Amino acid sequence: MRVIIVGAGQVGESIAADLSDAHDVVIVEQDPDRVEELNYSLDVLAVEGDGTNVSTLDEVDVADADMVIASTDDDETNIVICSTVKAVSDAFTIARVKNTEYLETWRRSTTAFGIDFMVCTYLQAAESIVRVVGLPAARDADLFADGRVEMAEFDVGPGSPLSGQTVAEADTYDSLTFAALVRDEEMLIPTGGTDIQAGDRLVVIGTPRSVRSFAGDVAPEEGVLSGEVVIIGGSEIGYHVARMLSERGISARLIEQDPDRARWLAEKLPDTMVMETDATDIEFLEREHVGDAEVVVAALDSDEKNLLASLLAERVGAERSVAVIDQADYVDLFEAVGIDVGVNPREVVAEEITRFTRDGGAENVALIENGRAEVLEIEITADSPLVGEPIRESIQSLPSDVVIGAITRGGEYVVPRGETVIQSGDHVVLFVDAEHADDVSARL
Numbered sequence: 001m002r003v004i005i006v007g008a009g010q011v012g013e014s015i016a017a018d019l020s021d022a023h024d025v026v027i028v029e030q031d032p033d034r035v036e037e038l039n040y041s042l043d044v045l046a047v048e049g050d051g052t053n054v055s056t057l058d059e060v061d062v063a064d065a066d067m068v069i070a071s072t073d074d075d076e077t078n079i080v081i082c083s084t085v086k087a088v089s090d091a092f093t094i095a096r097v098k099n100t101e102y103l104e105t106w107r108r109s110t111t112a113f114g115i116d117f118m119v120c121t122y123l124q125a126a127e128s129i130v131r132v133v134g135l136p137a138a139r140d141a142d143l144f145a146d147g148r149v150e151m152a153e154f155d156v157g158p159g160s161p162l163s164g165q166t167v168a169e170a171d172t173y174d175s176l177t178f179a180a181l182v183r184d185e186e187m188l189i190p191t192g193g194t195d196i197q198a199g200d201r202l203v204v205i206g207t208p209r210s211v212r213s214f215a216g217d218v219a220p221e222e223g224v225l226s227g228e229v230v231i232i233g234g235s236e237i238g239y240h241v242a243r244m245l246s247e248r249g250i251s252a253r254l255i256e257q258d259p260d261r262a263r264w265l266a267e268k269l270p271d272t273m274v275m276e277t278d279a280t281d282i283e284f285l286e287r288e289h290v291g292d293a294e295v296v297v298a299a300l301d302s303d304e305k306n307l308l309a310s311l312l313a314e315r316v317g318a319e320r321s322v323a324v325i326d327q328a329d330y331v332d333l334f335e336a337v338g339i340d341v342g343v344n345p346r347e348v349v350a351e352e353i354t355r356f357t358r359d360g361g362a363e364n365v366a367l368i369e370n371g372r373a374e375v376l377e378i379e380i381t382a383d384s385p386l387v388g389e390p391i392r393e394s395i396q397s398l399p400s401d402v403v404i405g406a407i408t409r410g411g412e413y414v415v416p417r418g419e420t421v422i423q424s425g426d427h428v429v430l431f432v433d434a435e436h437a438d439d440v441s442a443r444l
Contacts, residue, residue, distance in 0.1 A: 001357060003026070003067045004025075006029075009071065011121075012029075012071040014328070017128050018357075032048050056138075057085060068092070069097065070094065085112055093116045095119075126145065126244060128140075128207045128322075133322060140444060142366040143364075144363075144375070144406070144429045150205070153203050155201050156198055157198060158198040163197075165196050167190045176207075177404070178203075179205050182202075182291040183200050205375065229293060230255065231253070231296075232310075235301060238254060254275070256274060257279070262275075279313075294318075294320065298313075299324045303330050303334070307323065323342055324440050331344055351365060355376075362377060374431075375405070384444045386422045387423065389422055391404060391420050399439075404416045404429075412428070
């Protein structure tokens with residue numbers, strides 16, 4: 001594909017880096033220093049210019065583009081870019097926005113603004129946080145096949161009952177697949193004889209019920225979320241997290257320092273207790289028993305504040321911390337110093353956009369370990385090499401790092417086993433090394 005990305009911020013760069021190996025990528029960016037940097041650091045063509053101008057779009061041959069991704073930090077600019085592109089080409093347009101009002105307008109009429117697909121940064125990040133909050137011990141979680149399949153990553157702690165077991169011993173579930181194991185930065189495809197060790201990270205795919213049951217076995221001391229969630233920061237992400245938790249019947253308190261914003265949040269979230277105060281005031285945290293919270297979500301307006309608030313909450317006794325981290329490079333650092341889970345909104349959005357660039361058209365994509373591997377949902381066609389033979393035979397035609405994690409057929413979950421025969425029309429959820437993701441997607 002020929003892909004034009006307008007806006008070379010973190011999202012634009014992340015998407016470009018992911019696509020550059022398999023696609024012809026052009027980046028349009030107004031900052032000349034950024035253009036020079038990208039031309040050296042990525043295998044792409046970076047051009048200085050304003051993506052809202054037809055002259056700039058003509059300069060990068062937008063008429064020959066298959067896809068244009070508007071990924072600047074301004075919603076209105078992204079909308080104008082897509083509208084302009086539609087006026088001069090047939091390219092598939094994707095706009096990144098922060099304001100959910102634009103998303104609601106687009107959803108009512110998907111032809112609105114001349115945009116083929118719209119993704120909302122704050123909403124995507126909030127959904128990712130809520131999935132992690134609702135799954136004890138998980139570092140990441142994604143749903144596939146209309147919610148019938150779940151992928152999750154778990155850290156195996158020193159006290160985990162799974163430590164010391166083989167995969168065969170740990171696999172006591174009728175609808176769960178051990179897709180990958182990460183150990184000392186090395187990603188392994190586990191077999192029944194693979195030993196699970198403390199410090200390992202496991203990627204599993206299965207029914208949501210099996211994944212939840214597995215979570216309880218990885219860290220039985222955490223158990224199913226039954227306590228309170230405290231949200232620090234009434235930002236757009238914090239607001240959506242509180243709203244979604246309320247819709248799921250999960251008790252939450254929200255701390256917001258700005259009085260006007262706190263008042264607005266209290267009106268919009270009748271089932272959430274909103275407290276107007278400074279969340280870095282440790283006396284307040286102790287007085288209000290924030291340490292009794294099962295999970296603390298830090299959604300303030302800066303990474304440094306989120307780090308401080310999370311560490312303070314854990315200091316007074318909170319069991320688990322989830323922090324919004326705007327700078328992708330900080331995620332590993334923050335998790336190393338004590339944050340349990342870091343969520344980078346830009347990476348979440350890049351993941352959502354990436355699925356449209358997969359040859360063959362993946363229904364859904366989840367990036368694993370900073371893009372080192374992917375979990376894809378693909379609808380199988382009649383000419384797929386997986387059709388008509390047992391999986392143990394048909395899988396031989398694919399790279400060795402492909403693991404079939406789940407199958408849905410006619411809306412029903414099918415457990416993938418060696419003797420299972422995949423049929424045309426099945427939805428297959430599979431794990432694959434990122435290096436082979438495009439090739440596998442195209443062949444299936």
